[in-house]
Amino acid sequence: MNTNERIGLWIVGAWGGVGTTVAVGLAALQAGLADETGLTSALPEFSDLDLLEWSTLTIGGHEIRETTYRAAAAELHRNSNVFTVELLERVGDRLEQFDRNVRVGTVLNVGPTIESLAADSARATARETAWATVERIGRDLAEFRQNNGLDRVLLVNLASTEPPVPDDRLQALRSLNWDDLERRIRDEQPCPVPASTLYAAAAMLAGCAYINFTPSLGSDLPALDELARRQRVVHCGRDGKTGxxxxxxxxxxxxxxxxxxxxxxxxxxxxxxxxxxxxxxxxxxxxxxxxxxxxxxxxxxxxxxxxxxxxxxxxxxxxxxxxxxxxxxxxxxxxxxxxxxxxxCDSLLAAPLVLDLVRFSEREWRRGGCGVQAHLAALFKSPMGTTEARFAQQFEMLRAWAADVRRNPQRSDAS
Ligand SMILES: NC(=O)c1ccc[n+]([C@@H]2O[C@H](COP(=O)([O-])OP(=O)(O)OC[C@H]3O[C@@H](n4cnc5c(N)ncnc54)[C@H](O)[C@@H]3O)[C@@H](O)[C@H]2O)c1
Missing domain, CATH: 3.30.360.10 (Dihydrodipicolinate Reductase; domain 2)
Structure with missing residues (x-):
């Protein structure tokens, strides 16, 4: 990367299987202990795009369970025979640094099954008002940025899959602009949107990009796309396409x-x-x-x-x-x-895709892009911003974007 920017990757669901594998994988890449097999962004055809380098990234996140990266990685190793003990020892210090940036998330509107996973400290967050939650998430992101001297932060949703929003409510939510949705999140009891949407709104309000790797609703509402454009941040989703x-x-x-x-x-x-x-x-x-x-x-x-x-x-x-x-x-x-x-192996297929999404999203954002990134459809099961579902055509969209970045490293419509 030509700039000296420092980039934050904020993981919601930080200590889950995919979150942990992203942390181990990034630490291994940073220490030169892993190659880039499995990473689309490392293909030769994307090598001249000035994508971010691994050394510029640091990790933080929200969780609702209590553990650590070391413990979660050791458990993955024990149960699924992934990673080597030697690798985990060599990246242990870096994982501890990442752990220090993890904060308590929210279980507001996540349904009883996810709520049952949560530690007491996280369960208490269900009693916060929805807007207080948005503000708290925003403060956590601001603190992460400040403590680590970060220029940009991208929030990636890797939390458990939420129950679907009922069709009639979803339709009503889709008709709202951001001001109306904000009012409803502030005033309405119970809160009309799930936790994933609160995280998305909080991220955008804090000037962060948003990536939804899960099928949960997240930023897939016109109001959130409007907010992303207003805040001049990029967003994309839903549900990483891994298998x-x-x-x-x-x-x-x-x-x-x-x-x-x-x-x-x-x-x-x-x-x-x-x-x-x-x-x-x-x-x-x-x-x-x-x-x-x-x-x-x-x-x-x-x-x-x-x-x-x-x-x-x-x-x-x-x-x-x-x-x-x-x-x-x-x-x-x-x-x-x-x-x-x-x-x-689910987490090992997903983690490189998460890192790809961060790299591609950061590049588009850095050149002045904002709003939904339809050109990342090849990486999602339910891509936002396009109805193109065929993989080969989706990959061509990514190639076309890459060609455009080469021609216009800075977008002319960027303010
Ligand atoms: N190949 C894949 O693994 C793959 C592919 C596509 C999508 N996904 C999706 O990615 C997500 C993560 O997958 P995983 O295998 O890591 O699951 P996981 O259950 O191992 O991890 C999810 C983590 O999120 C935490 N969490 C749940 N709700 C939260 C909340 N509201 N705030 C903060 N943290 C919360 C949980 O405590 C857990 O640690 C899932 O939604 C999954 O469906 C995974």
């Missing part, structure tokens, strides 16, 4: 291009980490299933029968197995099937 859905977005266009009619697409997912425990609640699961399911209709232009299951199988730890069965019809009515099995 089964990545394959769907690659394979479904193939069936469409060969005029093969998909009759049904069944995807069974089993895994055993904390995310899986939360998604075992049918209410929280509904948010995730929706995020994994909608793209087939968007890509194919019709709705085959679909089934997505997500089951918590504790012994699997962070290792997810997805088995997909695609039943399709070819020439002369002949029915055929394709099946695939995906066995991925």
């Amino acid at each position: 089964e859905t990545l394959l769907k977005s690659v394979l479904a266009p193939m069936f469409a291009a060969r005029n093969l009619k998909v009759l049904s697409w069944v995807g069974h997912n089993i895994f055993g980490n904390l995310d899986g425990r939360v998604l075992d609640d049918p209410v929280n699961k509904a948010t995730k299933v929706r995020s994994k399911d909608h793209l087939l209709q968007e890509i194919l232009g019709y709705s085959p029968q679909t089934l997505v299951t997500i089951e918590y199988i504790e012994s699997l730890g962070d290792w997810k197995t997805a088995w997909d069965h695609i039943h399709f019809q070819g020439f002369l009515g002949t029915k055929m099937a394709m099946q695939f099995t995906w066995q991925g």
Whole structure:
């Protein structure tokens, strides 16, 4: 990076599986103990974009459970056989530095399953008013920036998946501008938006960028996009595309291009980490299933029968197995099937994507961009700002953005 800017990465869900792997991964990259395999932003075609360097980043965040990066990483190692003991020893001091920046988050409007994970200190936050929560989050971000001499802070939502907002309420929220939504967050009891949206609003009001790696609502409201533009910060989401859905977005266009009619697409997912425990609640699961399911209709232009299951199988730890069965019809009515099995380590697939999102977002923001970043669609299951669901086309959008950054390192419309 040509500037001397210092960048903060603020993780909501700091000590979760993905949050911990981001911290371990960043510390390893900073210490020269890991290579960049798995990072899209490290591809040669993005090497001349002046993306941020790992050494400029520091981590802080919000949590509702009490642990530390060292303890959370050791647990991931024990349960899922990821990281080496040697690596964890060598990055231990840096993880302790990151721990010092973690603050108590909020459990306001997260639903009973997430609330049940929380320590007493975090449970108490449900009694705060929604606006007091927004202000407290803002103060934590300001303190992080000041204590660490940071020029920019990007907040990434890596917290547990919230229950969906009911459709009628969502529709009403979508019709509001920021001033109206702010008034409602200040005045209305119970608060009309979930915690993820309070974090998004607080981040933007504090002049921070916002990235939603989860399927929770976050900044996916016109009012929040308006706020982002007003505050001249970038935002993007929702739900990192790391495994089964990545394959769907690659394979479904193939069936469409060969005029093969998909009759049904069944995807069974089993895994055993904390995310899986939360998604075992049918209410929280509904948010995730929706995020994994909608793209087939968007890509194919019709709705085959679909089934997505997500089951918590504790012994699997962070290792997810997805088995997909695609039943399709070819020439002369002949029915055929394709099946695939995906066995991925969830946090190790997600963490590099988080770092990519931070790098790409920071670059767009630094050149004067603001508002929703549709060109990051290839990295999300339910991308905001575009209806393009095909992976190859989404990747072309990222390439086109890169070409534009090369031509215009500073945007002409930036104030
Ligand atoms: N491959 C992947 O792992 C992947 C892909 C796409 C999306 N996601 C999403 O990313 C999120 C994180 O995944 P994970 O595997 O790390 O889950 P996790 O359960 O291990 O971590 C979530 C963390 O968030 C904390 N948390 C919950 N609510 C909070 C709140 N309101 N404020 C602050 N902290 C809160 C929890 O205590 C926990 O430590 C989940 O929503 C998941 O669905 C993960």
